Each structure stands twice: as C-alpha cells, then as structure tokens.
Amino acid sequence: PRVFNFSAGPATLPDVVLEQARDELLDWRGVGASIVELSHRGKEFMGVAAEAEADLRRLLSISDDYVVLFLAGGATTAQALVPLNLASAGQRADYVVTGHWGKTAIKQARPYVDVNIAATSEAGGFRDLPARADWQLSPDAAYVHITANETIHGVEFRDIPDVGDVPLVADFSSSIASEPLDVSKFGVIYAGAQKNLGPVGVTVVILRRNLLERAGQPRADIFDYRSHVKGESMLNTPPTWNWYLAGLVFKWMLAEGGVEEFARRNARKAAALYAAIDGSGGFYRNDVAAPVRSRMNVPFFLHDASLDKAFLAESEAAGLIGLKGHRALGGMRASIYNAMPEAGVRALIGFMDDFRKRHG
C-alpha cells in the first residue's frame, strides 16, 4: 500500500504518474522498447522532450523571451553556472541569504565572483526574511540571487523583491509550479526537479534570452548556457528517464487545473497544518514569522525533544513517512508539495492530534 510521504526531496510523486510510467516501462507506446532504452536523438525521445518544454511553458506562462533548459547536475550545479555565465571573473554579485540553500549558493559562487552578502537573516536563525529596505545591494552587481523557498528553514518569499535593472536570479527548487509566477520579473530561475517537478536527476533552468549575450568567464562548453541552448539541452546524453517523468508530472499538473489550482490546494494544506501546530497549546511549535512561513516545507518541533523518537516511529506505523527534520535543525519537517494530497495533510493533522492526546 502507498503511504503518505512527507520527504523534502526526493519527494512523493502522483500515483497516476508512477502508474503511467509503470505501464509504459517495457513498451513505450507500441515501440516495443522502453523510453529509457531509446536514443535521446531519436524521434520518440525528441518528442517527449519537446512536449515537456511546451507543457512547462504553458504551466508557468513562460514567454519566448526565455529559454528553458533541462540539465543534469542538480540545483547545486545550477548555482555554479550562474556566476560563470552571468558575471566576469571577480565581478561583484549580490546574495540575499535566508537559509541553508542560500549559503550553498554562495559556496558555489565564491570561486568565480566577489560575493556580497546583501542581506542575511542568519543572526535570527533564519526565522524571518531581511526587510527589503535593509538590503545593501551593490551598484555594480552582475545579478542578485535569492532562494525563493528555503527547504530546510521553511521560509519563503511571498512577493518578488524589486531589485531594479539588475537581473534577479532565484533558486526555486522547492516551490516552482506551486503557484502562478511572473517569470518576467526574473533573469534566471532554476530548480532541481526532485520536489515539485519529478524525480531527482534533471534540473530546469529558465533563462532570459538577452542574458546569453553576457560573456561570462572562461568555462568549458558543458558549463556554458549558450552551448546548452544551441544543443537543446542535449550537449551530452541527458537524463532521459528523469526528463520523461518530469514531462508526465507537467501533464498531470495541467490536467489537474494548472498552477492556479495547486496554489489553492497548497494554501489550504499549509493553513490547516500551521493552524494545527499553532493550536496545539505549545505541544508543537513552528518558529518562522507567520507572513513568510513556507507553504511547501513546514518544520516543527515537539515541546519535548525526548518524544521525537516515538513521534517518528508512531507516524511511520500510521503510514506517514519522511517526517524527520533536517539534521541542521532537528525536530520534524512536513514537506507538502503539489503531489501531497489534501488527504495526506488531514491524516498528518489527525495523527498529530492523537499523539498529543496520548503524550501530552
């Protein structure tokens, strides 16, 4: 039986997507071979790739001013590609750090650019976002980087910050396609697929075309956006299986009503879970400032950490898995991406109430 999987990523996928992949595994649409066995340059996979791009463009209303890449290497590689492609060697780049993944973005950029931490909420334990008025942006920055949703700390930008004419670069790994997005406000959006878009192994990069005119710095072809655009994300053998599965997820999202519908479901799921935590009389606690609480990743703590082990064992026995918090924070974390049904969140809330009554 399928359980409710609250893992932060790799994360749960819709049953219908996995069922379709299973049904097509040995014989993809009468070809007599699996899609993973076919050449990435053959008409079958080229069709899958083109449909995936078209569907993602539809889902997020991505205009022709933007290119869409499907790359290997995960979001971490995407973090290194940004400075290599958008900045000259040693040029200044502004980073707003609102959690763990903002710090990894800096780590990947430091060899290539002069990183300016324009704002950080680290002193407060990443429980809030630094106010836009306090950001110290550089006049000569190549770009400004933010993490749209911090998967570990559970903090998200609700509004897209205005950074003037400097390209805004955003790590959307854990919130892409969870709600409508005005792509035109960004220079680059990147996202590892393994939360909201599909299985791990493919990373989506949405890039404003005019940024391809930037010289960037000396780099191998494989790290060059322009080569990937020219090679249609097939500069080398792409992760075809992951790309195909992501394509099935895009079709599922469109069929369910698109990002507008997921925004409604995600708002309901997050509101119910935070209400359960806040209404638990202190038995459970989430420390993030209410206006910036993530609708995708909900970290929470039990009032007595000695109950953590029992909470995890009992939740797993109840068919609710993946609730252990990230080791950087401890406690619990419920990731409630698009593919987590509302019934899963209701089951979690029911379990939490019951656990509190038994252990409170």
Ligand code: PLP
């Ligand atoms: N950025 C964010 C917001 C993430 O949540 C993660 C992974 O969980 C990463 C970056 C790193 O992604 P990857 O493991 O694909 O390199």
